[in-house]
Amino acid sequence: QESQASGLPEYIKIVEVGPRDGLQNERVIVPTDIKIELINRLSKTGLPAIEATSFVSSKWVPQMADHKEVMRGIERHPGVEYPVLTPNLQGFHAAVAAGATEVSVFGAASETFSKMNINCSIEESIERFEEVAKSARNMNIPVRGYVSCALGCPYEGNVIPAKVAEVSKRLYSMGCYEISLGDTIGVGTPGSMKRMLEAVMKEIPMSALAVHCHDTYGQALANILTAIQMGVAVVDSSVAGLGGCPYAKGASGNVATEDVIYMLNGLGINTGVNLCKVMETGNFICTALNKTTNSKVALASFSTGAI
Amino acid sequence: SSQNVVPTPVKINLINMLSETGLQVIEATSFVSPKWVPQMADHTEVMQGITKLPGVSYPVLTPNLKGFQAAVAAGAQEVSIFGAASELFTKKNINCSIEESLERFDEVMTAARAASIPVRGYVSCVLGCPYEGKISPAKVAEVSKKMYSMGCYEISLGDTIGIGTPGSMKEMLTAVMKEVPVGALAVHCHDTYGQALANILVALQMGVSVVDASVAGLGGCPYAQGASGNVATEDLVYMLNGLGIQTGVDLQKLMDTGTFICNALNRRTNSKVSQACCRL
Numbered sequence: 001q002e003s004q005a006s007g008l009p010e011y012i013k014i015v016e017v018g019p020r021d022g023l024q025n026e027r028v029i030v031p032t033d034i035k036i037e038l039i040n041r042l043s044k045t046g047l048p049a050i051e052a053t054s055f056v057s058s059k060w061v062p063q064m065a066d067h068k069e070v071m072r073g074i075e076r077h078p079g080v081e082y083p084v085l086t087p088n089l090q091g092f093h094a095a096v097a098a099g100a101t102e103v104s105v106f107g108a109a110s111e112t113f114s115k116m117n118i119n120c121s122i123e124e125s126i127e128r129f130e131e132v133a134k135s136a137r138n139m140n141i142p143v144r145g146y147v148s149c150a151l152g153c154p155y156e157g158n159v160i161p162a163k164v165a166e167v168s169k170r171l172y173s174m175g176c177y178e179i180s181l182g183d184t185i186g187v188g189t190p191g192s193m194k195r196m197l198e199a200v201m202k203e204i205p206m207s208a209l210a211v212h213c214h215d216t217y218g219q220a221l222a223n224i225l226t227a228i229q230m231g232v233a234v235v236d237s238s239v240a241g242l243g244g245c246p247y248a249k250g251a252s253g254n255v256a257t258e259d260v261i262y263m264l265n266g267l268g269i270n271t272g273v274n275l276c277k278v279m280e281t282g283n284f285i286c287t288a289l290n291k292t293t294n295s296k297v298a299l300a301s302f303s304t305g306a307i
Numbered sequence: 308s309s310q311n312v313v314p315t316p317v318k319i320n321l322i323n324m325l326s327e328t329g330l331q332v333i334e335a336t337s338f339v340s341p342k343w344v345p346q347m348a349d350h351t352e353v354m355q356g357i358t359k360l361p362g363v364s365y366p367v368l369t370p371n372l373k374g375f376q377a378a379v380a381a382g383a384q385e386v387s388i389f390g391a392a393s394e395l396f397t398k399k400n401i402n403c404s405i406e407e408s409l410e411r412f413d414e415v416m417t418a419a420r421a422a423s424i425p426v427r428g429y430v431s432c433v434l435g436c437p438y439e440g441k442i443s444p445a446k447v448a449e450v451s452k453k454m455y456s457m458g459c460y461e462i463s464l465g466d467t468i469g470i471g472t473p474g475s476m477k478e479m480l481t482a483v484m485k486e487v488p489v490g491a492l493a494v495h496c497h498d499t500y501g502q503a504l505a506n507i508l509v510a511l512q513m514g515v516s517v518v519d520a521s522v523a524g525l526g527g528c529p530y531a532q533g534a535s536g537n538v539a540t541e542d543l544v545y546m547l548n549g550l551g552i553q554t555g556v557d558l559q560k561l562m563d564t565g566t567f568i569c570n571a572l573n574r575r576t577n578s579k580v581s582q583a584c585c586r587l
Contacts, residue, residue, distance in 0.1 A: 006477070186583070189549020190508055218542040218579030219549070221505040225473055251583040259501040266472020266502070296501030296535060300469070303531035 009233040011270045013048055015180070015210060016257060018285070019070075020051040020085060022242025024063050025253055026289060032066040034288045036073040041284060042239065043077040045277040047257075051104070052082040055091035071098040083144055087118065089131045096139065103136060104144040104180075105129040107171055109164040110153035113184075117148075126170050133174040145171030146212065150181040150196055151188030151223075154247040161199030169203040178208050180236055183223065185247050186216025190226040197230050210234035213255050215294075216245045220255035221263055228269075235260060240282035241294025256295035258282060315349045317571045319356040324564040325522060326360045329556040330540075334387070335365040338374035354381035366427055370401065372414040379422060386419060387427040387463075388412045390454055392447040393436035396467075400431075409453055416458045428459030429495065433479055434471025434506075437530040444482035452486035461491050463519055466506065468530050469499025473509040480513050493517035496538050498577075499528045503538035504546055511552070518543060523565035524577025539578035541565060 019039050023030050030038075035053075042050050052074060058065030067084070076082060083102040086092040095103055107125055108114045114122045129145070136143045149156075150164045168179045181200065188196075193211075200209065211227040211234075213220040224235055241256030261275045279298050286293045293299060318336075325333050335357060341348030350367070359365060366385040369375040378386055390408055391397045397405050412428075419426045432439075433447045451462045464483065471479075476494075483492065494510040494517075496503040507518055524539030544558050562581050569576045576582060 006474075189546050191550040216579065216583045217545055218504060218539070219546055221501060222508045222546055225505045225508060245583070248583045252579060256501070262500055263472050263502055263505055267474040296499065300499045300528070300531045300534040303528075303534045 006267070008228055008267060008269060009231065011233065011272075012228065012264055013210075013234045014257065014260065014271050014273055015049040015051065015083075015234060015236045016042055016047045016239060017051045017212070017236050017254065018042070018239040018242045018257070020054050020064070021236075022238040022240075022254055024054065024061060025243035025246060026063075026291075027244075028289055029063050030289065032069050032073065034285075035066070035070050038239075038281065038285050038288075039070070039074045039082075041281040042278075043075060043080050045281060046271070046273040047080065047278075048272060049081040049083060052084055054085035055095040055098075055100075056085060056087050057091075068094070068098045071095070071100060086132055088128045089135060092132045092135055096141065100141070102142050102144070103132065104146060105132055105171070105176070106146045106148060107167050108148040108153075109159050109167050110149040110156045112155040113149050113153050116155060122167060126167075126174070129171065130174050133176070137175055142177050143175060144178045144180060145174075145176030146180045146182055147171065148182045148184045151183040151192045152185055154185050161196045164196050165199040165203045168200050172204050172208060178210055178234065179204055180210040180212045180234070182212035182236075183214050183220075185245060186214030186219060186251075186253070188213070188223050189219050190222050193223045193226045194230065197227060197232070201230070206231045207233065210236060212236035214245065214253050215241065215255045216248055216251045216253060221259060224255070224260060225263070228267075239278055239295075240286050240298060242285065242289075252294055254294075256282075256293070256297070258293075258295040258297040262297045312346050312348075313572065315352050315356065317568075318349070318353050321522075321564065321568050321571075322353070322357045322365070324560075324567060326358065326363055328560040328564060329554070330561075331362065331555065332364045332366065335367050337368035338378040338381075338383075339368060339370050340374075351377070351381045354378070354383060369415055371411050372418060375415045375418055379424065383424070385425050385427070386415065387429060388415055388454070388459070389429045389431060390450050391431040391436075391467075392442050392450050393432040393439045395438040396432050396436050399438060405450060409457070412454070413457060420458060425460050426458060427461045427463060428454035428457075429463045429465055430454065431465045431467045433464040434466040434475045435468055437468050444479045447479050448482040448486045451483050455487045455491060461493055461517065462487055463493040463495045463517070465495035465519075466497050466503075468528060469497030469502065469534075469536070471496070471506055472500075472502050473505050476506045476509045477513065480510060480515070484513070489514040490516075493519060495519035497528065497536050498524065498538045499531060499534045499536060504542060507538070507543065508546070511550075522561060522578075523569050523581065525568065525572075535577055537577075539565075539576070539580070541576075541578040541580040545580045 053067040054064040237257040238254035337347040520540035521537030
């Protein structure tokens, strides 16, 4: 009732990226059994989507080398999706063989970032993804598209909204059911978020949009609030704020799922997620990684003995 | 509320550096009894030691008439009084009821009016209380109205334990704005649950144009050990810059000031903007 009155979505889908984006960007390489337990615990929190792993070459991303074992080892809860990254057709085939039923492809709104990250131009990457999308369509496997550097690039600096809209449109047209717009280095603010979404929403229906905000400059929740005020109803986040920023040493990266849910609960928006269970899961993985949580809600709750 | 007692010269240097950043208001010290707040025992020396830049205000806390008189004697030209929207918090914090606290403040108001000294009013626990839990927006509006009617030129609404969200911020402001004009309102958000910037954004959207913040996010939460407290001024200015909102504040100078005080306190900054830029 409260969320309706304010024009906000009634329900927001949280896409949990901790096991992939989070662990990939942590310094420690996490043992397979810990990864599996993390995902199993997350499956019990009510989260509707958990990005499980990445079928990228272990030469490039050693932290995700155990993708097959993880995929085969996790409990698959009904009603929960376990998307995996597939950078190309080879990765896609391996993912499907390992039991994946949803995949993701990663584009970027910056040519330099695309070159530095996956060693090809945006156009070349789109061609690769089209191959994946075509195979996926034949097998009825949904594909989610990510657009990195939506609010700024570590190499190019400013990124124009029209470019983000253009790349998003290419991914959407090839069959991606959802486009997750990523503020990869967390430089965005409510101002740049609004301008970018306005441009993208001209090309893509709002219901097919998600935001993936990094908290490197502390702006994530304000940026997410702006996005949901504009009607976006899918938000990516990472339990305990796992995953630092590879472009700013020591700086934070992903926004913490706990902090997002706390805000959405306060707004009267339904997520289906149990905050306590997420905090407990965060506690588990932080203990396993021997690190302090990046979630302020978890920090405050543990301090006051609420958990 | 930092753990160690900070040496007076460090405090003075901090305030002087802040004065150079373009900030228009810098809360300098507190004329409360050193028995209660030892970190502020050097209030007179600080007040007399700082370089006061023209166009910058240096308000100080004055819990009662005695503190007010000491503040004025030390050169203060603006004072603040601290009320609360929670009876239990008032009892635990200053050992009296809300009504009694307002009577004490009335004495300060009378003296301040006579001396032409502006008074800022703070209301604590506006979005929740560490003892009472939920706080009704109507109560916040009631206390704010009383303090405004007494003559406070501005009311700073404090989310003392950082528990608020954009939802409760909106509800509270809607109630308060019925009683106090938005031009006289400020928000003082704590970041204990990471909600501060989102809460501030909502307040701005509702017309509030005065925001309290603390360089480097200094000041933990006394009610949740290890948890964060004040929102970092750097992170706030970063957001406002991105929104195209003028503040007159130089972010780089602010970050340099944050670096200075963190080194002096031998601690990490709580500002994410600083961490990202300076690897501190």
